[in-house]
Every structure is written in structure tokens, then in C-alpha cells.
Amino acid sequence: MLPIPNLDDRMFEQMVMEARKSIPKLFPEWTDENAHDPGITLLELMSWVTEMQQYYLNRVTERSERKFLKLLGIRPQDAVSAACEVTFTGNEGQLVLPKGTPLLAMDLRFETQSTVQLVPATLEKVLVRTETAAANYTSNNQAKIAFYAFGAEARKGAHLYLGFDRALPVDTEISIYFNLFDRYPVKVNPLLDKTDPLVSSAKVAWSFAGAGKEEQTESWLPIETHSDTTVHLSQSGELKFSITSDMKPMSLYPADDRSRYWICCTLEEDGYELAPKIEKITLNTVRAVEQETLSEVRAFNSTGEPNQRYELISHLAYTGLHTVQVLDEQGRWRDWHVVASLKACGPDDLCCELQQDSVRRVTRLRFGDGEHGSIPPQGAKRVRFIAYTADFDYGRWVGNSKGLPGQTFEISRGRAFKPSSMLLQVGYRPRGEDSFVWDDWTAVDDFDNSKSTDRHYVYDAAAGTIRFGNNEAGLVPRKSGEPNIRFLALQAGGGVRGNVKDGLVTGFGFAAAPGMSVTNPFAARGGREAETLAQAKLRVQRELAAPTRAVTAEDYEAIAKAAPGLRVARVKAIPLYKPGMRDFPRVTAPAQMTVVVVPYSESDKPRAGKGFLQTIKQHLDRHRLLTTELHVIPAAYIKITVHAVVVMEPKYKNEQRRIVLELKRLLAPMDHGQGEEGWRFGRTVYKGDIYGVISRIKGVVYVQDIWLDAEGTGFHKDGAGDIHIPPYALVYSGDHEVETISLTDL
Template sequence: MLPIPNLDDRMFEEMLQEARKSIPKLYPQWTDENAHDPGMTLLELMSWMTEMQQYYLNRVTEKNERKFLKLLGVRQREAASAVCEVVFSGMDEQLVLPQGTPLQAMDQQFETLQTLRLIPARLEKVIVRTETSAGDYTSNNDAGVAYYAFGPKAQKGAHLYLGFDRPLPEQTEIALTIKLFEDYPVAKGGHVHEEQEAFVSSAQVAWTYAGSGSKGRAEAWHPLEVVSDGSLHLSQSGELLFKVPSDMQPILLYPADDKPRVWICCTLEIEGYELAPKIQKLCLNSVKAMEQTTFSEVSTFDSSGEPGQSFTVSSYLAYTGLHTIQVQEQDGFWRDWSTVSELSACGPDDFCCEMQQDSASRTTRIRFGDGKHGSIPPQGADCVRLIAYTAEFDYGRLVGSSNGLPGQTFELPRGRTYKLGSMLLQVGRRPKGSDSVVWDDWQSVDDFDNSSSTDRHYVYDAAAGLIRFGNNEAGLIPPKMTEPNIRFLALQAGGGDRGNVKDGMVAAFTNGHPDWSGITMTNPFPARGGAEAESLEEAKLRAQIELNAPTRAVTAEDYEAIAKATPGLRVARVKAIPLYKPGLRDYPKVKAPAQMTVAVVPYSENDKPTASQGYLETVRRHLDRHRLLTTELHVIPAAYIKVTVHAVVVVEPQYKQDAQRVLRELRQLLQPMDHRNGTEGWRFGRTVYKGDIYGVISRLKGVVYVQDIWLDAEGTGMYRDAGGDIQIPPYALVYSGDHEVELISQTDL
């Protein structure tokens, strides 16, 4: 970083004295330097002005710092809304909760993020069966206590059975939320959704259900129709969306054989998990909810230009709120269309449409005319809009009317944190020769620096609660109108750490409905992700971190840092070996140009964590997005060398029977990683010197001296040198064998 010079390095008195000393040389005829002389007054004035200029030149204001951050591509983050899972129960029949259904958590409002079909079924039993055992984990699942989905070893053929009190509806999309235990010492790198296509699961599961059998059999297991698997074969928390193709058959299943139940089964078909999946919660009838309040929202549709088009929206606000229909004309502006009860009353040139609502599915449907009864929307992408807003926001969505002057500002209601990403603002104008108002979309920008005189831009100042417009040089001025012509089409409020409510706090509907009486809800886990708007200091700190984070894999350190950040994986250790490819001998004497080999160690509870092929392929695909084009990349699992220590140790008499102390220290030294805290163990490729063993034993209390040590080793690529030390390959780690330690009392010598 370049040093920042201090421009304000001279004080007023210093500049004044320097000027006075220059008078005899520059103006010998100036002999009166007393304070009453007008020339001295001018010198004092100039010195003061120079000092002020230096002060402002040396001062970096918050405005300057924001501009510097903008040059780095960093902007302050707005307040983030908390998200939680909400589970519903107590339904007697199938119901639909549309997207955006408001829920209450004391004084905080949450809204569902997707439409949910509530199924009147209850998860009664959770059974895990392996080749050697069968266990009932229903109480664990109800209490949110983690349990292994396929046992601690997760071997092929293990089953996870889920028993329900009644058959699940056929040919209906059903969501099963899977929450895995995530509290491990090594965190996952990023979010797998960022590179969903690059993730390859280490194992593979199959979902089946108990249904009617064939050829005289009472029941049989049939495959479920999996629509989507957000858990990626139980590799992460996510949502399983499935359909039951045919009727389900109640059966008895040990050890839950008290009564027949309907079952679905998850079978581990291909093993290979680095970390056996532990389930914390399985939830039916659950949906994500976000802390926010929607005042107005927009649903867009593509128009084919054909007669009789219809569009359907599944949204709470579209079903319960007020509506405005907009269609985009060929010239790019938007026109409001009216809604009528019957299209038959409309003429061929009338801008009207018909609206219907389905109470069973909570959907809203709009239908346009055929050119005889009602006009046809022109063909185009995203050129039809359904704007839905609350009755309370009917007047509040009007921001104001433009006076046609530059630099106009409009104040928004205080006390709420508005989401910039949800804002959609329109400005109306009346074309020449027309009595109707048409509308144009305006875009939100951080500032007017890059705005031209024709750009429809505005700035939302969250701190001041203002909307600012341009001056016809930087940003267009909204056209003048006497009636309100600036309005919001979409607006949401929310965000802040107050939304991180505790578990069990989301407990009621904000607006009750007769069909929802008797339905109970809860959030089994606390809401997460709520944060206040980022301060300038926080943004500066984040900019430093992001600038230091590698985005291109050039050096070995770059490869290691990027590999550890592989989305969806817990990468415990990485070793990048430049100019090496698998199978190369006599490295580093012999090198392979343009080759990079990366050895990875997954976090695991095993003594020798070994990466599966899916794990290695996921790391390779992630690194492949960042490597140089001329570099050939190889991702391999770390090799393990078994090292066994044979030692004769002389100790004080009272420690003669305490050989376990020595064995514990040797196992602590010779291990690939410390599973208790996820820290690294033996360094990749480091020679196992006898001196290391001497040192760790000699430090123990009661050890007089080490009489003799010799080392044995097993593994590919290792060898013992002339001094008895174990040389291992650069991609290898060591682990402990069955050490043999003989303790001799000092008095026996």
C-alpha cells in the first residue's frame, strides 16, 4: 500500500514567519513589518487561506471514502432479513398457504418465501436400520437431537424409515425438510447453491415407499418420484420435493410394530460419505419464512400476442390485496388496464381484463380479451404485470408529483428499513395529444456519477429516508405533472438483527383466516441471517479482506486457499504441490512443467480421512474455475503412512508402570489432524525423524533419558534412510501404528 502523505504539515504561524522572512529579499523597499501595515494584514489573510486549503486537501471525508470503495467495486451492504424454518401442524384436510403469507413472532412479521401445500399427515416414527442394529429415533427427531441417518459408519444397505399416521396424497408435490447437524470444528466452504452444478455427492441414496404389491404379494417397495433433492443425497441441509405415484400400503415395521403405518424409506445405495450424515430434524409441512413486510409486489408474465391469454399467480398479497394490471406497449412505456367482471362487456379497443380467484388453491387468475371483447396484449417478454398491494398502502404508494425542477427530493415514511432490492419505482407522463397517463420504470443507482442526461435514474438515501432525482445533466428530471406521478410498484421493509428471534417465537398468523383455525406453527430453530446495515468502517474492513482473498489460482498458496473454500465441502487440509503430477518419481529433483497436484484431506471422524471420488471431483471442478489455462490440474487424496515406534525409555521408579502417557503423546504427535478441534497434525511430506520421537518422549515428566528408538513404517512411496528416519512422499501424512514402549526404572540399571 502506498504511504499517505501528510499535506497539512505547516501551521499558520510557520507560513506567516516564512512570508515575513522573504520580504527583504523580494521587496527591499518594504520596511514596515508591524501589524498595523495593510501588507501584513494581507499576508495573514493569505496564510490563513493556505492553511485552510491544506486542511481540506489533507482531510478524507466519508464521501471520499465511499467513492474509493466504489472504485474497488465495494458498496455498503443494506440491512439483511433473518430467515427461519416454520413447521405447521393440526390440519384436517389439505390446505394451501400461498407465498408471502404473513406470520407473527411477537412484534416481528415474517412472510413465507414459497407456496406450501399443507398435508394432513404426521410423522410418527423415525427408524434407522443397519446390518447389525435397528433403532427408534422418533424422540430424537421431535427434540431436535442429532442422530445418524445410516448409523455411525454409513455403510451400503442402511435404511432410514419414516412412518406417517395416514397415506400421503398421490401425485401431489410434497416437501420434506431435512436439517442436518452442522456444528463441526471445520466449517463448510461457502454455499453449495453458488456452484450447484459443480457439486458431486460422495454417496447416493434412493427413496422408496411401501405400496400395494403384485402377483399375490400384500405390499412392495416402489420408487418415489423425486422432483428435486436440495439435500444432495443427504450431503447438506435442504428440501426433498417428491410425489407418491400410487396408493400407499400400511405395514408393520420393526421396531415400530405397535400398529401399521405408511412408510417411506431412504436407502444408502452407494456409500462414501466422508462424514456420516447426522439428522437434527425432519419436518413435513415446513417452509422458509423471512422477516419482512411487503407493501406492494409485482408478478410478471410473457405475452404470446395470442387471443384469450390467461396468467395465474399464487401469492398471499395477490389473493387478498388490491390490484393494478399493467401492459407494456411497443414503444416501451407501461399502461394501466382496468379489471372487469365479464370481458363480454368490453369493446375491441378497450384496455381491460378479467380477474378470478380460486379459494381452494389461493390463486389469482387474470384473463385478457380476444380482440373482439377486450384488447390483446402485444407479444413480448415480461410485458404483463400484476401489481398487488395492501389496502393501507393504496395511498402510500404515491411518492408525490414532480415540479420539473432539477435535484428534486421526496421523503419516505420514517421508522421502517426499506429494502433497496425490492424497490420498483415508476414515473408517469402524459404524451402529447393523449388524455391518459403512461408510466416508465426508473432504475435505482448508488449515485449519479455514471448517469447521463437521458437516464431514468434515482438515488435512495436510506440514512436520510429520501428519494433523489437528477438535474438533466446527471440523471433525467421527472416530467412535471400537477397530479401525483411518482409511485412505487414494489416495496418491502425489513432487516436488522432484531429479526433473529429464538426458536418457538413464530407462533401465529398475522391475519387470521377461517380455514386456518386450529393450525399451529412453530420455528424449531432460531432465525438466522438478520443484520443491520453495514457501516462505513465495516465496509472498509470487508474490502481489505476481499482484496486479500485469492480469486485466481496462480501460486501454491492460492490453490490451497481456494480449495479450502470449495462450496459445500468441509476441507480440513490441503497441500498444493507445484510441478508435480501423480506417478512422478524423484520429485523434486525431477519436475513436470505446467503441472499442479492438490492433495486434500476431508474433515472426518475417522483416523484416516479419505476423500471419495465425488469429493475429489467437486474440488477439481471448483479449482478448474480459477486455475490458469496453461496449468494441468490433478486433485488426489492424501496418502497415509503408518508409523510404529519402538522405544526403550529410562524413567524414575514411580513412573515405571505408566507407559500409556508415552503412547498418548506419540499418538498425538503422529496423526493427520486433531479431531477434537479440527486443527492440523503432521505436516504434508515431512520426514519422520527419530529426533522428533526423542524430543516428545524426553519432555514427559519422570523421563530420565531415552535409551533406544527405532521406527517401522508401512505405505506406498515411503522408505527408511541410512539414519533410520522415515522419508514420505510430498502428498502423504502419517498416522500411528501399535507403538511398543518399554519402560525401565532408573534403579534397575
Template sequence: MLPIPNLDDRMFEQMVLEARKTIPKLYPEWTDENEHDPGITLLQLMAWVTEMQQYYLNRVTERSERKFLKLLGIHPQPVKSAECEVTFTGAAQQLVLLKGTPLTAMDLRFETLGTLELVPAAVEKVLVRTETAAADYSSNNQAKIAFYAFGAEARKGAHLYLGFDRALPVDTEISLHVQLYDRYPVGMSQAEVRSGLTLSTARVVWSYAGAGVGGQSESWLPVENVSDATVHFTQSGEIKLQLQSEMKPMALYPADDRSRYWLCCTLEEDGYELSPKIEKVTLNTVRAAEQETFSEVTSWNSSGEPGQVFEASSYLAYTGLHTVQVRDEQGRWRDWHIVADLEACGPADRCCELHQDSVRRTTRLRFGDGTHGLVPLQGAKQVRLVAYTAAFDYNRYVGSTKGLPSQTLEISRGRVYKPDSMLLQVGYIPRGEDSVVWEDWTAVDDFDNSKSTDRHYVYDAGEGTIRFGNNEAGLVPRKAGEPNIRFLALQAGGGVRGNVKAGLVTGVAAAVTGDPGVSVTNPFPARGGLEAETLAQAKLRVQRELAAPTRAVTAEDYEAIAKTAPGLRVARVKAIPLYKPGMRDFPRVSAPAQMTVVVVPYSESDKPRAGKGFLQTIKMHLERYRLLTTELHVIPAEYIKVTVHAVVVMEPKYKSEQRAILLELKKLLQPMDRGPGAEGWRFGRTVYKGDIYGVISKMKGVAYVQDIWLDAEGEGFHKDGAGDIHIPPYALVYSGDHEVETIGITDL
């Protein structure tokens, strides 16, 4: 027998007794504590109400907790797939690897998330040339040892050269993946990066070694930059390039042992907050996820014109079985027949042709012109191609509808599917017709907001079932004698097992690539794989999300939101209300409806300074959250150099310990945290001589500090009569070349 939990830890009698014991302390004039006293009656009433509340609160079930989370807009997150970059090598000829190409890592299946044009070339040499040096980092690139892409200073005019063993093809999309070093103390925000939201102050341009005028001399020709997900080498990502003419071999120092084919990346405009360090740059790289696709849908808009042609480009569309669906006048889906030739079709026949290009590996649909084959009606997402594996052909039919409320069917068969990948259809034969029409049904978390006419169903990943409504909350599917419930789109995968180590994604079938010499690997580990979120984890997440600001009202809101700007490493932020850049006598004089945000990027420099791209990115990010009545300014921090001059009297054996004092002063006067025990100087905080006295006096061997005076350099500060340095609210300090004179106590 299961133990019965104690739902109430405080009983009625206990609460009444505790309340009566407090009466003499709180109200000594209350002397009548007998049952007839109205006050005692009220105490008993409150104790009874409290006991009932505790009892029912302790009876909150898991289902109730999920409802409470839903009221807060929180749903437990489904399983997530791990992702990684995979690199293909060994191709003998140019190939096309379609989106969804299957790969294996031990017993796990991965699929590529994009189409890759595989070119028969490899990166042999990686060179970096600056105004003062030239270095060969090819071995670093092979061993994944980080090196500076444009030198430690990243000055304008620096070059990154990539040498290939053979010429890259012309008019072909070349895919380069750049993995930057990212293990810094300040991480990059994981917020979703929207297109155009992250800007870079620095700018790079690409060129390649080709034929000059007349095709005789060597020349550096510009490359058409198709896309740059690295945002000019500020984050890891893919760069897609395209050449307009043939490459020419060239011997380039310090890799001038033989001629190679070169791509050159030139830093045309500097301004990096953190000089980029490359761990690995690879060719023929695409992103892959741990998942298995059983069926997928590709949709197109129809113009309603005769002879329409649609093209799909995916692995499953090219290798799988196919079903073509088109909407009818009532918005229902009908399966159309795939024929070899539309000439054999009549004007009312629902048919189309399906052809495949073996070179580009594309799948093309062609519809009729109204004479030979029916023309699809005009509309958005009016035509779809369903592609599925041969093994899934039978399993895609879940079962038949019984016409009963809350019908439940088992679908998992030992697999956990990804809810966001599901597309379910239910079919029926309309009265007076002999062909089946299909309607899409939508997955929901529950039927709370479902009306009686909504085609909704609930997928329970834990039980591996789907459940339909009851005609009050969710529509009941029509009864059918044959299987009429099927999946059009379905994927499995996800979980922590997909977070495989580097080098484990190695399996790719020769039948998939068409070239037995092609191999694949993942240079870096797969990340991001998560199990489905438990209820306890969801409750912890809601606490964090409710505490996170969603509107920028207070200064603390601005500071917290600025640190989440996507694609940036924001080390420090200071929001100054009622301040406008250029104001004097602040805070004695203030500016209404003004908010100035001072930002400090993470940098290895003593004076980290945000560039215009960094500032603009944060401003664009904050603009989404600020109040309409607030004028926002985002500025870099100002730096005041503070130099300490001190005369310190030491114990005789510590007389030469000047270096230790200098290190402590440098640790005190710095704009950012540098190591354990170090703290960055607070924005706008005055540098008092007492701060310096305190730091030096507590050091071992110091007898006393004889004299201290401070010097400062910069804009906006002033030095008072006591020798203290007052800095503006948007400023920080950094250390100058401190001068410390030590005198032995016996020398006085």
C-alpha cells in the first residue's frame, strides 16, 4: 500500500494555540480568552481558513502546475537536437550534397541542415601578413590552435591568405566556415541573432589570385561575397563566395615552396574591439543536426497560370517516395497523380509530371495547362510535395478514426518524435464523391483554447500517443472504415546523446555522395542537444524569465538588456538617467526624458573602446525595449589615466618590494576585472588618495606611507584641493606608469 503523504504540517488546534500564546505579548489588555469571547471566535475562524488553504494548496497536482505555467506563458520545452559543423574532404569532382543528407556518428543519425556544393579542393596553407611580419599558420589550422586572423593589433591593411591545392570552380558557391576562438571570460550573448541586427566596426574584403589584363599577368581580383555569417570575423559562421573568372597559381611568401591558388581576406577598415583569433577555417563545411527525417513537405504558391513548374532541393525529395497535393475550391487537399507525360491527361485530370536532375540533384514538378492536365488554383501555399522514405511508406498511416470523442492512438513505436516537425492529416470521402480529401490538423499543448470546430490534436511525447478532441474542446474526426490518419511531416531525434565529441561524425555512404572517396568529420563537438524539459526545470525557468526585464524603464533594466545584445561581448554597462552627452554640471543640471547608456566591450586592451558598429548594435537592440518618451544615447566609456606617486617606508628586508606595490596599484586602477580578486573601477567614482593609502598600507612589510600625490590625464576630470581625482559619470580609470619610492625604516 502506498504511503499517504501528510498534506498539512500545521493542524487547527496548533494554529489556535500559537495565536492565543501571542495575545499577552501583542495585546496585554486582552484578558478574556474563553470560548465565548468574539476575538477567540475570530482566531478560530482564521485558523480554520488557513488550514483549508494549506490543505488544498498541498493537493496541487502536476496537471494543475502545468496549467499555472501556461497562465504565465510558459510551456515545457520539447526535446532539442544537437548541432555541429561537418567538413567533407576527398571529393574527386564537383558534387552537390542536398539538405538532409544522412550521416552517422556511431549509432546516431545526423542530417545536414543546408545544401552544400562540394568542390574538389583543400586548404593547404594559411598565411597572415601585416605591415611588420608574415607568418605561416597552416599547422595551427590543422591542429585547431588559435591564431590571430590579422595579427594581434588587427591594423588596417593586414591580410589573411588561404592557399588551395587546386583552383576553385568559377560561378560556383564556395562555402568557407570560420571557427573563432570563443573561450573568453565574457561570453557572447546567446540571444537569437536577427538579420542585420549585429554590426561590425571593422570591414573585410575578399579577393583571389587571377589573370590580369589580357589574361597574362597575375592580379588580385575582387570576389563576389554572397553572404557572411561571421559579420566580418566577429563571430563564428559561414562565408559564401563566388568567383567570376579562373584562378591562377602564385608563389606567396612565406609559403613560396611552390605555386598555389590563393584567396585573400584584407582588413579594409579596422576597429575590432577584440582582435579575431581563428581556431580553424575549412572548406566544404555545412551544419548538421542529430535527427532522422521520415517525411517532409515542400510548399509553393500557385499563380493559377497554365504550365507551372516548381523545384525542390532536398535529399528526401530526391531519393524518397512522393505524394503531390493541391488545394481544391473548399481549401481541402487532394492527392494528384504523378504521370510520365501530361499529354495523356485530360483537361479535368488531376495529374502532374515529376522529373529529377541527376547533376543538380533537384526534383521538379510540372503541372498541366488546362488542356492536358488541370491547372492548380491560385493561392498561397497551394501546392505541396510530400517526400518520405520507403520504410515509412506504411508506417505513416497511424490508423482510422472511430468518430468517438477523445480518441487516442499510439504513434511512437519506441521513438520520441519532435513535436515541431509534425504535420498530421485526416482524410474522408465527401458525400457524393468517390475520392478522398484530406485536411490538416494542428498540434496543440492542450484543448483549453480549442473550439468545437478546431481541427486540433495533442501529442504526448511521454506516452507516445496522439489524442483528438471531444466536439466541445476540439473537433472529433469523422468515422472511417480504413486508415485515414497519416503524417505528412515527421522527424525523430534530440537529446543529450547527440552531443558527440569531435571527430565522431564519420559515416557517409558512397551511395549518398556518389563518390566513394568522400569522407566527413566534425572538427568540433556537437552542442545543444537537450532532453525534453521536466516540470521542475520549467518552474525554475519561469522564475528566471519573470525576473528578466522585458521593458527598459529603470537604469537597471537598460543595463541588463544591453548585456543581451546579440553577437557582442559586453563587459560592462552603465545607464545614466537624465544625462545627455555633452552636458556640463551633471547631476546639478539634468535633462528630462534622456537616457545615456555607457558600454565597455570585452577586450584584451587596457582601454577597451566600443566601435561605431558595437554602439549601433546595442542601440538597435535597446530601441525595441525603451519607452516612446525616452531619448536614448549609447556612447563608449571615457578613460582617465591615473598615475600614482608615492613614498613608502618599509621594513628593512622588504625595502626592494616595489614591484608588489605596483602590481596592487595596477589591480586597483583598471577598468575591467582581470583575474581573481580584481574588480573593475566603478563608473564615475572619485579616485581618493585614501584609496591608495589603504591599498599600500595593508601590504606586507609596509611601515607607513610617507607621501602620496596623484596625476591624471584625459577629458572631463578635475583635481580638487585635497589632491583627489573627480571623474565624470561615464568615465573609468586605468593605470599610468606609477612611481613608488621605497625607504627603509632604518634609513630615516
């Protein structure tokens, strides 16, 4: 452990002496340095204040630093679990794997994040057809070598075909995962809120090869799409769909060796900023997270009617032990008995019936009708279904309260739990009753804001303990002679160990069907350890520096460049400008802000589509002032062509190609010719810029002549031959013409 530095390392006399020594250098006219001089008195006062500040600063402890962070609304982040996509193969028939199905990567446990329906089909062929070519990318897909889904240009009418060895089942939810190439110089901004809508600039439609109306000819029929997290193949994600009728085999060139069952993705509207490039397409794929659920809770609304029924699909609900709770009229939770049949229950018996479907892996819960079993009271989330592992049946009990202030209980026993997954209850036996009633308690970072009646507790992840209040800051749990503190929900996991390499998630934490296998085609990612105090202090510096309100042009540019889910390469905010204005900046428009955006693209002229512009505008609307009218537009491009006559040294006479490359590097919207981003928005193209670039090339003696041509809208050429472009425009290179003359030929 590094030693803590001593900040209080200068005494009062030393500070006064250092200040007096600096007087002749800073203020030579100050000659009276005796004690009676008022300036010396001020120096001594400032030295005393500095000494006091150093003393108190030296006494700042880690606890104090955490309090300071809390005042800023910052707390160290908890550990985060790694996630990856896992693919199942080898299943002979249809199989439902419920949410929370356990998988193994050596000694690490992963759990699926959603329910997946496995189908006994194999993706055999992947074809891409454009207007000019047709290609078979099956080997690319198997080797995870990226290929363009609709060709490099991604033009309207291109097709992506997926061929299967057998027909996909009808009226069954099928899952296909698309992993897109993502290693570009400009990273995708993370989604801060998963509800943020990402709008695609292109549109695709899915269909399948089925029987025609006469059931004799092939016909492409629309697929019923349930969800599409790829957003029209704009990002990696999952497509969930179902086939509405029987598929019909057919052969497609260039995979016409035999008939297969095909689905097709057609690009109906082009406009991708970056043509989608696929690394892997997998069937029967679901997302898995490195964690172990020891106990989970599912809440339901109660209608107050007889014979209420509920169902849920979860691995732990199907395989684990169960407890059912209902919130009574007094606002207390009571455990209800789970029975095999409600017929044996009386009208006042707190019991319910549990049934399980072994095919769909569904767990069903049924309550009584007031004659056979009591009816839960009406209300939102008044019914709870708790499922936990058999090994956790004993471990879920924390202990019994002694009724003393500041009680501490050990819970970790060497394991790291997720604080966000915790749901703790404390029970007591009301007077005159034989059974416990339970109250929910809430986890807090500390008891600073806790009142004497608040049911709060503090979880210390480092020590592996939970601590209760003292009846002044936080309520003390009621005394009990038997265990009355328990967990209803608890998960373990998180950390960098979960970032396993591809192909390591291969084990099952359940009895898998014979011949079935699982693997993760790509490495798990996202796992992080709990944030340290030093890391939290660095994060707060970054967050405080980041703008949260769009007031100045710099604010608009910073916020737009961080638009979630997009690759934003460049942004230019133009205050007091409205699209279509003339004579700007001589004429301005009050309360107007125009933001010009450039997406990352492999094109010479990156152009933002309508979805890209809409996403950024929605993001900026949350931060702009109410009185500001906002416009988000794509950048305009002016094509610049250079014609030059250059005198070279004899041995460099044939260096035209190098000169052209330097000109293209200079006149590029996303290159390093000007600064780190490219040509500045609205910057005039001066002939002097061209002279300077060419003159710096090795072997150039001098530039004999230069003239510039431009193509586009909004520019004008002055008498000196310079090109003036509008403030929302960038330049790109045309076909430059460079004539080189040897010095000896003059």
C-alpha cells in the first residue's frame, strides 16, 4: 500500500520567511520589512490561514472523501458483470431454455438473460445479391471474416439470403443474432438509457420462401417480426420473428447445388452512414451474463377476483424451491402455503396451487376462490413469487435480531454479491399470532439521511457485512429469538474475470439434451471491478467538465458528439444561423442554432441520413434552452480540383503521385491535413494553402502555377482564385491534375 503523503509539511515561521524572501524580487519598492509594517502583518495573517488549511487538508480521511463525493451526487460504482452471446447447436427437436439457464466457462457461471426457443435447423448458406453481383459468404460467416450485408455501397434493392437445411417451424418465435463489425476509428457512443430510441437511416424488410397462392410456385412472403434490436441492421443485435406458413425449398444461385429453405432481408430504403458489415450470423443465440442468481422475486398485480392465475418462465422458478408472499390490508407481507391442490384448503387458508409445464418450462400459480383458499387483496404488485436454489435454502437466512443498535451481520462468506440485486426482509410475530409477518428493508450507502423510522441497512461489500441503524439514524430490527432476517433476492457475480475469451462458455449447469452443445462465438466483454475511491474522483472530474446544458456553441458540439448509439465524427454549431439564409454572417437570425453533423463513414463524402439527424436532434432537444430554435443538418461538400505546374529536381521529376496524395490529405473532410479532424467547416480554400503543401514535398524546387476549380452549391470564387465556402460546408478532393517539369528542362 502506498504511503499517505504528509500535506502539513511547512510551519508558520517557514511560510513567513519564504514570503519575506520573495519581496525584493516581486516588489523592489517595498523596503520596510519590519514587524510594524502593515504589509508584514498581512503576510503573517496569510501564512497563518495557509497553515490552518494545510492542517485540515492533511486530516481528510477516506470517509471524508466519500462524503465529499456524495455531496456532488457521486458514489463509487459497483462491480459489473461481463456479457456475451452464446449459441446452442445439436438439439434434435424444439426446446425452450428459460431465462436464467445456467452455463459454465471453466469455474465461472453464466446465465441467459432471456428465454430462447431452440429450433432444430442449421444455417448452411449466406448469400449477398446486389444489382451487379452475387456472392456466397458462407465461409466468411463460419470463419468470422467480415463481409458487407448489402455490398460496399448498400444500394436500395440489395438482398441478404440465409439458407437453412430444414424448414423453420411455423408460429414459433425464432431468434437470429447478427454480430456486426465494430472496430472502426470512431467508436459508437454508449447508450445512457436503453429506452433512448435509435432511428435508422435505412429500412429493411424480411421475407421467407413459401408456397404461392396455388401452393405450387415459390413466393416470397412477409415474415412476422416480433423485435429487432439490430435497428434495421444498423448495429449488432437480435432479430426475433416467426414464420406464418410452411416454407418451400428452392435453389438460389450461387448456392444452387441443392434446394434449401430461405429467408431474405431486402434493403428497401438506403441511407446507411456506414454500410453494415457482418462478422457472424447465428441461429439459436441468446445473451448470457456472468452471474449466479441465488434467489429471485417476481411481483404480480392482484385484481382481488377469485381464481387468479399467474405464470412465469424462469429456470430458477422451474428448478428451485419456492415461497409465495401476499401483501395484506395492513401493508405487511405474509407467506402463503404452496399446496398440490386447493380443494383441501378452507376459505380462510392462506394457500395457493403450483403447477409446472415440462415442455414450455412454465411455472403457473393459482389462488383460491374464497371457498377453497383465500383471495389476495386487490392492488399493484401485491403478490410475490420467490424462487431460490436448494443450496441457498439455509444461506438466505441472515440471522436473528438482538434488538440492539448498530447490529452487524456477516453475509458474504468469501463471495461478492451485487448490491443492486438485494431484497432484504425483517420479520416479527404480531401479538396473538403464530406466524411471522415481514417488512421490506432498503439498502443505503450510509445513514446520514435516515430517520429513526426508516427501514434502512448498509451493505459493506469489502467487509462482506450488512449493518443496521440505531433508532436515531435508521430503525433497529425487532428482537427475535429465532431467525427473522432473510434475503428474498440475491445475485453473485461481477468483475474482470468474467471477460472470458471466445469459445470458453461450453459447459451446462443443467441436464442438457444428448448431443446439444453451446459456445460463445465472441469474447465476453463489459466486466469491471468495483470502482475504487481514486477512480471515482477521476470520474467526477470528467463528469463535472462535461456540459449538461446546451448554451454556447461549444456546448452544442460536445453534446451532439456524445449522442448515444451513434458514430459522430465531426460537429459544427453555427449560432444565429438558419438553414437557407443568405448573406450570413452579415445577416443573422436571433434565437437560432444550426448544428452541422458528419457521421463516421468510409466514403469520401460522409453524409448523415434522416435517422442519424433525428437521433441527434432528439438528444439535443433535451439539453437546449426553451427559447432556442434548433436545426440539425448534414454537412454540404464542395469538390476542389487543383491544377498545378511544379518545377522539380531532376531525380524527382516523376513524383506527381506523391503530390496528389498530399493534396488529397489536405483537402479531406476527415483527414489530418488540418489539425486532427480534417478541413475546418467554412474555411476558405486559399491558393496559399496549396502552395505551402506542395512546396514542403521533398524534391520540389518551386510551384510555377496553380489554379483551383470547385463544384457544389453555395461557394464563390474571388478575383485571386481562392474558393470561399459556406459555414456549413467541407471540401473533398477531385481529380487533381499536376504537371511536373524538371529543373534541367527549363
